[in-house]
Amino acid sequence: MLYMHSLCAAVIALSLDLVLAIPELNDINILVVTDAHSWISGHIHDDNEPVLNADYGSIASAYLNLKSLASESGKDVFLLNNGDHVEGSGLSDASVYTNGIHGYDLFPLIGMMPFDALNIGNHDLYDNSTVEYMTGASNFVEGWNGNYLTSNVYNATTNDNIGSTHTILKGDNSDTSILVFGFLYHQTDACAAVNVEDPSDTVLSPWFLSALQEGVDAGVSAIVVLSHMDLKDDNVYVLHEAIRGYGDTIPELQNMPLQFLTGHTHYRGWSKIDDFSSTFEAGHYLDTLGWISFSADTSSPTWFDFQYVDANLDELYNFTGTDASTFDTDLGLEISSAIEATVEELGLRTILGCPQQDYSYAAGLGTEDSLYDLYMQKVIPLSVLNIPTGTGNTPWHLSSTGSLRYDIYSGEFYYDDVFAIAPFVNVFRYLADLSGQDLQQIVDELSQTSNDSPIRTSLPKYVGGPDSIDPNLFYDLFFNDYDEPYIVDAVEAVVGEDVVVVNWRDDSTDPNFVDTTLCWATSVPALFPCDNDDV
Numbered sequence: 278m279l280y281m282h283s284l285c286a287a288v289i290a291l292s293l294d295l296v297l298a299i300p301e302l303n304d305i306n307i308l309v310v311t312d313a314h315s316w317i318s319g320h321i322h323d324d325n326e327p328v329l330n331a332d333y334g335s336i337a338s339a340y341l342n343l344k345s346l347a348s349e350s351g352k353d354v355f356l357l358n359n360g361d362h363v364e365g366s367g368l369s370d371a372s373v374y375t376n377g378i379h380g381y382d383l384f385p386l387i388g389m390m391p392f393d394a395l396n397i398g399n400h401d402l403y404d405n406s407t408v409e410y411m412t413g414a415s416n417f418v419e420g421w422n423g424n425y426l427t428s429n430v431y432n433a434t435t436n437d438n439i440g441s442t443h444t445i446l447k448g449d450n451s452d453t454s455i456l457v458f459g460f461l462y463h464q465t466d467a468c469a470a471v472n473v474e475d476p477s478d479t480v481l482s483p484w485f486l487s488a489l490q491e492g493v494d495a496g497v498s499a500i501v502v503l504s505h506m507d508l509k510d511d512n513v514y515v516l517h518e519a520i521r522g523y524g525d526t527i528p529e530l531q532n533m534p535l536q537f538l539t540g541h542t543h544y545r546g547w548s549k550i551d552d553f554s555s556t557f558e559a560g561h562y563l564d565t566l567g568w569i570s571f572s573a574d575t576s577s578p579t580w581f582d583f584q585y586v587d588a589n590l591d592e593l594y595n596f597t598g599t600d601a602s603t604f605d606t607d608l609g610l611e612i613s614s615a616i617e618a619t620v621e622e623l624g625l626r627t628i629l630g631c632p633q634q635d636y637s638y639a640a641g642l643g644t645e646d647s648l649y650d651l652y653m654q655k656v657i658p659l660s661v662l663n664i665p666t667g668t669g670n671t672p673w674h675l676s677s678t679g680s681l682r683y684d685i686y687s688g689e690f691y692y693d694d695v696f697a698i699a700p701f702v703n704v705f706r707y708l709a710d711l712s713g714q715d716l717q718q719i720v721d722e723l724s725q726t727s728n729d730s731p732i733r734t735s736l737p738k739y740v741g742g743p744d745s746i747d748p749n750l751f752y753d754l755f756f757n758d759y760d761e762p763y764i765v766d767a768v769e770a771v772v773g774e775d776v777v778v779v780n781w782r783d784d785s786t787d788p789n790f791v792d793t794t795l796c797w798a799t800s801v802p803a804l805f806p807c808d809n810d811d812v
Contacts, residue, residue, distance in 0.1 A: 299598045300343075300584060302352040304453055304573035305499050308340055309357045311540030312561035314365025314400065314682075314700070315383050318616045319563065319588065321626075321693065322686040329564050331588040334613030336566060337391055338606040342597035344449075353448030355455065359540040360398030360505045362387060363407060364700040365562065365682065367625040367693040368616070370794065373702050374785075379407045382619050384417040389612045393446050394424040396459035396503035397439065399541065402430070402467040409470060412439060426459025426503060428485075429474040439471060443488045445495055453573065455499050456492030460516060462506035462541065476512045480519035489520065493527050498573035499534035508539040508546045508558040517550050532575040538567075545585050552578035562683075563588050568596075625693035629798060630805030636685040638698070639734040648681055648698075653742030655804055657755075660796035661705055662743075664782070664789060666753050668709050673716065674755040675723070675741040675764060678734065680793060690805060695797045703757035703793040704783035708768060708776050713748040718771050720746065723764070755781065757793050 300306075313333075320329035331339075340356045347354045363369040363379040372381035380401075402408060411417045412432075418425045418440050425440035432439055440459070447454040464473040479485060492500065500520060506512050517535065524531035535554040543561035550556060553575065559567025569583040586596050594600050620626060636648040643650065653674060662672040683697040711719070723739040739760075746752070756764045761778065768776055782789050791799070 298595060299346065300568055300570060300596065301582060302347055302350060302354075303570040303582065304352075304451075305455060305534065305536075306343075306347065306352060306354045306570045307357060307501065307536070307538070307568070308343070308354060309359060309538050309557075309559050309567040309569070310336060310563065310565075311359035311505075311538070311559050311567070312361045312398065312543055313358075313563045314361055314561065315363055315369030315380070316366050316563040316697075317368060317383070317386060318366070318620055321691065322688075324684065324686065325564060325587070327587055327589040327592065329588045330590050331563070331566075331593055332613055332616055333386070333390055333563070334609040334611070334616065335588070335590060335593055336563075337612050338604055338609030339566065339593045339597050340391060341606045341608065342599055342604065346598060348450045351450050353450050353453050355393045355446055356391060357457070357501070357503060357538060358390075358392045358395040359503050359538055360396040360459075360461070361400045361540065362398065364400045364403075365697060366700070367623055367696040368619060370696040370700045370702065371623045371625065371692075377406050378410050379404055380410065381415075382623065384411060384415045386612070386616055386619060388415075388417060388420050389608075389615060391608065392421070392424075394426055394444055394457045394459070394503065395421060396505055397425075397427045397430055397461055398505045399461060399464045399467070402461075402464065402471050402473070405468045405470040408439070408468060426457065428458045428460045429476055429479040430461055431472045431474065433470055433472050436472070442484055443492075445492060445497060452496075454495065454497045455501050456488070456495075456497045457501045457503060458488070459503040460505065460512070462510055462512055477515045480516060485519070486523055486526070489523055489530060490527055493529045497533075499536060499571075500530075502535070502537045504537045504539045504556075505541050506539055507542040508537070508548055508556040510539070510541075513537050513539065513556055514550070517554060521551070534571055534573060534575070534579050536569060536571070536581075538569075547581070547583055549581075554579075555581045557581075557583055559585060566593070620693075625691060627692040628689050628807065629692055629695070630690040630801040631807035632685050632687050632690055632805040634687050638681040638684055639736070641735060642740060648685060649678065649736065649740050650742075651685075651804075652676070652681060653740060656796055656800045658743050659800040659803060661755060661781075661791055666707065666709065666779075666781075668753055670709060670751045670753045671747075672707075672755060673741060673746070673752045674743070675720065675739055675760070676757065677739055677760050677763070678736040680757070680759075690801050692798070695794055695801075699794045699797055701759065701793055702795075703759045705755055705757055705781040705791065705793075706761055706778050707753045707755045707781050708765070708778060709753050711752045711754050711768070711772075713746050713750045713752060715768075715771050716752050716754060717746045717748065719754075719764075719767050722771070723767050
C-alpha cells in the first residue's frame with residue numbers, strides 16, 4: 278500500500294506499513310479509477326500483495342460509504358473514471374468471437390456504476406464496431422446524461438464530439454462544484470469512425486474559453502481535467518498553460534485549483550505543476566482506487582492530499598470506516614452479482630492449463646521466465662507456424678513488445694487469462710521470400726526504434742523467433758496486422774521495392790482461423806497439461 282501527499286515538485290512514493298484510515302475530507306474530494314481495461318471482476322491470481330480482491334461492486338460500495346461519511350460533515354465526494362474501458366479481460370474481449378465487438382458484455386456492467394463523470398481512452402477507439410456500439414445500441418454514451426467526456430474526440434462523419442466537451446459537477450451536501458474536461462492525448466492510430474484532435478488545437482477553440490467562462494460564472498471551486506495521457510505528457514502542460522493563460526481574460530483562472538487526473542501509462546505517480554495545480558495517476562487493471570483531496574482556498578498554495586488505495590477489501594474497509602459486515606451496499610452487491618453472472622455465462626473461469634512456473638511479460642529475453650520467449654519459441658510455432666505456407670521457406674515471426682499485457686502464474690490458467698495476456702485479437706500476415714541477410718537487417722533496424730509503448734519494460738520494441746536467423750536461408754516473415762504498416766515500411770526500405778502482404782488464416786469461419794488471442798487458447802493446453810489432480 279502506498280500513500281503520497283505533499284507539495285514537492287518531484288514524483289515521490291513513500292511505502293508505509295500502516296493500515297489506511299478514513300481520509301481527511303477537504304473542499305474537493307475525488308476518487309478515481311483509470312485504465313481498468315475491463316478488469317472489473319478483480320484479480321483472480323495472487324499477483325499483488327495485498328491480494329487485489331475488490332471488483333467494481335466493491336468500488337461502488339466504497340464510494341457510497343464515503344459519500345455517506347462526507348454528508349455527515351457537509352462535504353462531497355466525486356467518483357471519476359479516466360478511460361480505457363476495453364481490451365484486457367474476457368468481459369471485454371470474449372464477445373469479439375460472438376458478435377465482433379469489444380465491450381459488448383462490458384458496457385452494460387460499467388453503466389451500472391455510480392461514476393459522476395468518465396473520460397475516453399485510446400483503447401476505446403481502435404475499432405469502429407466498439408465506437409458504434411458505445412454511441413448507439415448500448416446507449417452507453419447517452420446513458421451518462423452529458424457526463425461522458427470527449428473534449429477532443431469527434432465523430433468522423435458528423436464532426437460532433439462523441440460525448441460532451443465538459444460538465445459541471447455539483448455537490449449534494451455543499452456548495453462545492455467542479456468544472457470537468459475529458460482529454461485524450463493526440464492519438465493518431467484511432468479507427469476511421471473518429472478523429473482525435475491535438476489538444477494544442479482544442480484549447481484554441483472558442484468553445485474551450487467559453488467553457489472556462491461558464492465554470493467561473495457558475496462559481497466552480499476547481500477545474501479537473503481527466504487526461505488520458507501520462508502524468509508528465511507534454512499535453513498536460515499544454516492544457517495547464519492554456520487554462521492559466523486565459524487568466525489574462527478571466528482573472529479567476531490564475532489561481533483556481535487545477536487538478537489533472539492522468540493515465541494511459543499504467544503506474545502510480547504524482548507531480549506538482551504550480552502552487553495550485555498537480556497531476557495524479559492511479560495505476561491500472563483495477564489495482565488502485567486513487568484518492569485526491571484539496572482545499573478550494575486560493576489565498577495560499579494548495580495542499581494536495583493523495584493516497585493510492587489498493588483494490589483490496591480489507592484496505593477498502595479501513596478506508597471507508599466499515600468492516601465486512603457493514604461495507605456492502607445494495608448497488609455494490611447488484612453490480613458484483615451482475616459481473617459474476619457474466620463471467621459465468623462467458624465461461625471465463627474455465628481451466629485451460631496448469632503451468633508449473635510463472636512467466637513475466639517484462640522479463641528479459643533469454644531468462645527462464647520470459648513470456649516473450651515462450652511466445653516466440655513455443656506458442657507461435659504451435660499455433661501459427663504449424664501449417665506450411667507452401668513456399669518451402671523457413672517461417673519466422675516478428676512482434677512488437679506491446680502485444681502481451683499480463684503474466685502467466687503457476688497453478689491454473691483460465692480462459693480469462695487468454696484475454697489478459699493478449700486482448701487485441703489481431704490477425705496474422707506474412708511476406709514471402711526474404712533472404713536471411715535482408716531479414717537480419719530488417720530486425721536490426723526495427724530493434725533500434727525507440728520503444729514508445731506505454732507498457733514500461735526494458736525489452737526492445739520488436740522481438741522475433743523462433744530461432745536465430747540463418748543468412749543462408751530464405752524466410753516467410755509473419756507478423757500481426759497491428760504491426761503490419763511498421764514492419765512493411767522497414768522491409769521495403771531494406772529490399773528497395775514494394776512487397777506483397779499475404780493474409781494468413783484470417784477467415785473466422787475457417788477451422789484453421791487463428792489470431793494473437795486464440796493462439797494462446799489453442800497452445801496452452803498442449804504446453805501446460807493438467808493432471809487430473811490439478812483440476
